[in-house]
Each structure stands twice: as C-alpha cells, then as structure tokens.
Amino acid sequence: NPHTVISTGTTRGLVIHDQENAALFVPGAPSHVKRRLVDWLKAQARRELVTACTHYAGRMGVAYTAISIRDQKSRWGSCAASGALSFSWRLILAPDYVLDYVAAHEVAHLSEMNHSPRFWRLVLTHCPHTKRAKAWLKQHGRELHRVEHALKHDIAPALSLDGNGIDVLEVENGIASVFGRSQGERVTNIIERAAHPDAREGLRAAAAEMGML
Numbered sequence: 109n110p111h112t113v114i115s116t117g118t119t120r121g122l123v124i125h126d127q128e129n130a131a132l133f134v135p136g137a138p139s140h141v142k143r144r145l146v147d148w149l150k151a152q153a154r155r156e157l158v159t160a161c162t163h164y165a166g167r168m169g170v171a172y173t174a175i176s177i178r179d180q181k182s183r184w185g186s187c188a189a190s191g192a193l194s195f196s197w198r199l200i201l202a203p204d205y206v207l208d209y210v211a212a213h214e215v216a217h218l219s220e221m222n223h224s225p226r227f228w229r230l231v232l233t234h235c236p237h238t239k240r241a242k243a244w245l246k247q248h249g250r251e252l253h254r255v256e257h258a259l260k261h262d263i264a265p266a267l268s269l270d271g272n273g274i275d276v277l278e279v280e281n282g283i284a285s286v287f288g289r290s291q292g293e294r295v296t297n298i299i300e301r302a303a304h305p306d307a308r309e310g311l312r313a314a315a316a317e318m319g320m321l
Contacts (some may be wrong), residue, residue: 113134113141114132115134116133116136118136119135150200153200157175157177157207161211164216168219171218173190175192176192176194178195180195184196184198184245186214198253201252205240216231
C-alpha cells in the first residue's frame with residue numbers, strides 16, 4: 109500500500125515506520141526530508157541485503173569480503189574479484205523476491221565470475237524465483253528510479269513499501285503550500301490526503317501522540 113510520508117519538523121529523532129497506518133514519520137525540516145528518507149531506505153536495503161547474501165553464501169559455500177550500498181544507474185548489483193559485493197539501494201523498493209534474487213545472483217559470482225550455464229544452474233538451484241524476479245526487473249526496473257524525480261520536491265511523496273514493489277506518486281502542487289503553514293495544519297492536510305480513508309484516524313492518533321497536532 110502507498111505510504112504517507114510526514115515531516116515531523118523536529119530536529120532530532122529517527123524515522124518511524126508505522127506499518128499499521130502505512131506512514132513514515134521523518135524528522136528534520138521539510139527541506140531535509142529527501143536526504144533523511146533516502147538515508148533510511150539505504151539502511152533498510154543494507155540490512156536486507158546482508159541477510160540475503162549471508163544466507164546464499166552459506167548455501168553456495170562461498171564468502172564475500174564486503175557489501176556496499178550505492179546508487180548504481182546501469183546495474184542492480186556487482187561482484188568484484190576481491191569478493192566485494194555492491195548493490196543499488198533502490199532494490200529495497202522492489203518486491204522482496206527481487207532483492208533476494210539479485211543477492212543470490214551476485215553471491216553466485218563468487219563461485220562463477222561469468223554467466224555460463226554452470227552459473228545459471230547455481231543461481232536456479234538456490235533461488236527458484238529467479239525467472240519471476242528477472243521478468244519483474246525487465247518490466248518495472250526503470251520505475252525504481254522514479255523515486256529520485258518524486259523526491260526532488262522539498263515535500264514527501266507517497267511510497268509503496270509493501271511486497272508488490274515501488275509505487276511513487278508525484279505530489280500534487282497543492283501540497284507544496286502546506287509546508288509553509290503551521291505544523292499542525294500541515295500534518296492535518298497530509299493526513300486528509302492519505303490514500304486509504306480507513307488509515308486516517310490511525311495517522312491522526314499517531315501524529316497527536318508525537319505532539320505534531
């Protein structure tokens with residue numbers, strides 16, 4: 109489901125992911141929402157990729173030396189001869205099985221530094237959803253880069269962080285003026301624009317508890 113991203117306006121604090129109400133509360137001034145939100149997404153990507161790579165390394169009998177998270181434009185992951193793996197943080201915006209496949213793909217390169225039949229047998233043996241993930245990336249991969257366009261505003265878009273993949277909704281121009289008003293009115297306006305009416309009360313209650321209303 110699309111998530112409503114709310115700038116708390118507080119100078120300190122961590123990003124809070126309210127899964128029940130499909131909301132992300134991001135600390136800092138509205139102009140810092142983009143950086144803080146992307147930093148949080150990168151941290152989530154690292155956590156998930158380390159878990160997946162460790163799993164597949166154990167299954168395939170190999171070992172990696174390091175994992176780095178970057179914003180690669182031309183590839184979703186890479187494997188160096190040194191055993192260092194690198195991934196795009198945008199994989200966290202894809203379905204879980206897609207991130208899992210890319211991890212398996214790069215870990216397999218620790219054994220086979222090529223795309224030979226032996227390499228693909230290794231990947232398919234340990235990652236049965238390979239074909240499904242490759243098809244998703246071919247059809248939707250470009251959409252993962254839309255988040256950069258949507259976040260160019262000093263306001264937050266609605267993000268889909270569920271298992272179905274990215275869904276970035278470009279913010280309506282009318283919301284831009286909301287950030288020039290009082291914090292309470294700003295949050296109220298964002299809540300009222302939430303994609304799911306049944307989540308509005310929960311969002312309102314959570315914002316009130318945080319002293320944002």
